[in-house]
Amino acid sequence: MDGGTAVLSERAYSEAIGGRIPAYLATLYLPAPLPREGRIALWSPDGTPLPEPDGSSGTITELTVVRRHGATVRRRQVPALTLPLMDALPLLANARHDAAAHPATVCWGAAALHALRLAARGRLLPGLTPSGHDAWRAGPLEPDDIAHLRAVAAALPAEGHAVPLPGEGPLRLPEPEALVRSFLDAVADTLPRTPAAPHTGGRPFAAREPQPLPGAHDWAAEVAAGMDAGVRISLRLDLSAYAVFDAGDDSGSRAAGAAVVQVHSLADPTLVTDAAALWAGEADTAFGPRARVDAALAVRRAA
Known part of the structure; x- marks a missing residue:
C-alpha cells in the first residue's frame, strides 16, 4: 500500500460498522484540536494485513505507534483504519461485550458507553477550545463518573494509547486518564451536532464546522465557574475527636460537634481537603493556584 491514505473496502467497512470489530484489531483514539474532529483508529498489533482498499467508505492511513x-x-509505521466518532460509537458500544475483542477495543468500548450515558444524563457543558471555537465537553462529573473513567484508563493496555506524543527526547505515550477524558469530551462535542441542529438554534454548538466565538471567553469562564472549574465547599460534622468535644466533666461525655469546612475540586470531585489544610499549603497541588481564592469566594457566598 502506498503512503498517505486510501479508502477501505465496502465489505470490510460494513463488517466493522454493521456488527463487530475484527478480534485482531486494536483500537486507538486520536484526539484533535477541535474535539468533534477526533477519530477512532483500528490497527493490527500482530501485523495481520488490513483488507485491500477498493471502495468508498472509511480510510486507511499510516499511523506511528510505539512497539516493543x-x-x-x-516507533513503527503501521496501517490503520480511521473512523469519525459518530460512525465508530455503535461499533465500540458493541465491542464492550464482545468476548473475542482485543482488550484495547474493549476498554474504548467501555469509554464509549460511559460517554453515551453521560450524554443521556444531560452531562454536557458548552465552552471554548484554546483557539476560541465552540465545543461541548462532558460535565459536570460526579465522583462515580470520575471513578469509572479512572477504572477504564487503568485497564487500557499499551495498544490502546500507542501513538507517541510529539517532541524530542525519550518516547512518551499519552497518559491514559487524560486521553479517556479527552474522548468523553469529543463524544459530548459530537452528539448534539445533528444535521437539523443548526437550523433550530443557530450554528454555534450545533454545526460541525468550527465556529469562532472571539467575544465569548468571559461567558465561557462564567459557565465553567461552579460547574467544572474552581471549588465548592461543604461541612463535615466531626464527632470523633474527644479532645474537641469533651464536655469538661469527669464523665467524658460529648456535648457538641465540630463543623469542619471542606473544599472539593469541581474539576475532580474525588479531590477533597479540609479548608484549614488548603490555607496552610498542605493540600494536593492538583487543586491549582486559585484554589484558596475560589474557596474564599465560596465561603463568602455561603455566609
Whole structure:
C-alpha cells in the first residue's frame, strides 16, 4: 500500500460498522484540536494485513505507534483504519461485550458507553477550545463518573494509547486518564451536532464546522465557574475527636460537634481537603493556584 491514505473496502467497512470489530484489531483514539474532529483508529498489533482498499467508505492511513523492540521500544509505521466518532460509537458500544475483542477495543468500548450515558444524563457543558471555537465537553462529573473513567484508563493496555506524543527526547505515550477524558469530551462535542441542529438554534454548538466565538471567553469562564472549574465547599460534622468535644466533666461525655469546612475540586470531585489544610499549603497541588481564592469566594457566598 502506498503512503498517505486510501479508502477501505465496502465489505470490510460494513463488517466493522454493521456488527463487530475484527478480534485482531486494536483500537486507538486520536484526539484533535477541535474535539468533534477526533477519530477512532483500528490497527493490527500482530501485523495481520488490513483488507485491500477498493471502495468508498472509511480510510486507511499510516499511523506511528510505539512497539516493543527487544528490551526497548521503537516507533513503527503501521496501517490503520480511521473512523469519525459518530460512525465508530455503535461499533465500540458493541465491542464492550464482545468476548473475542482485543482488550484495547474493549476498554474504548467501555469509554464509549460511559460517554453515551453521560450524554443521556444531560452531562454536557458548552465552552471554548484554546483557539476560541465552540465545543461541548462532558460535565459536570460526579465522583462515580470520575471513578469509572479512572477504572477504564487503568485497564487500557499499551495498544490502546500507542501513538507517541510529539517532541524530542525519550518516547512518551499519552497518559491514559487524560486521553479517556479527552474522548468523553469529543463524544459530548459530537452528539448534539445533528444535521437539523443548526437550523433550530443557530450554528454555534450545533454545526460541525468550527465556529469562532472571539467575544465569548468571559461567558465561557462564567459557565465553567461552579460547574467544572474552581471549588465548592461543604461541612463535615466531626464527632470523633474527644479532645474537641469533651464536655469538661469527669464523665467524658460529648456535648457538641465540630463543623469542619471542606473544599472539593469541581474539576475532580474525588479531590477533597479540609479548608484549614488548603490555607496552610498542605493540600494536593492538583487543586491549582486559585484554589484558596475560589474557596474564599465560596465561603463568602455561603455566609
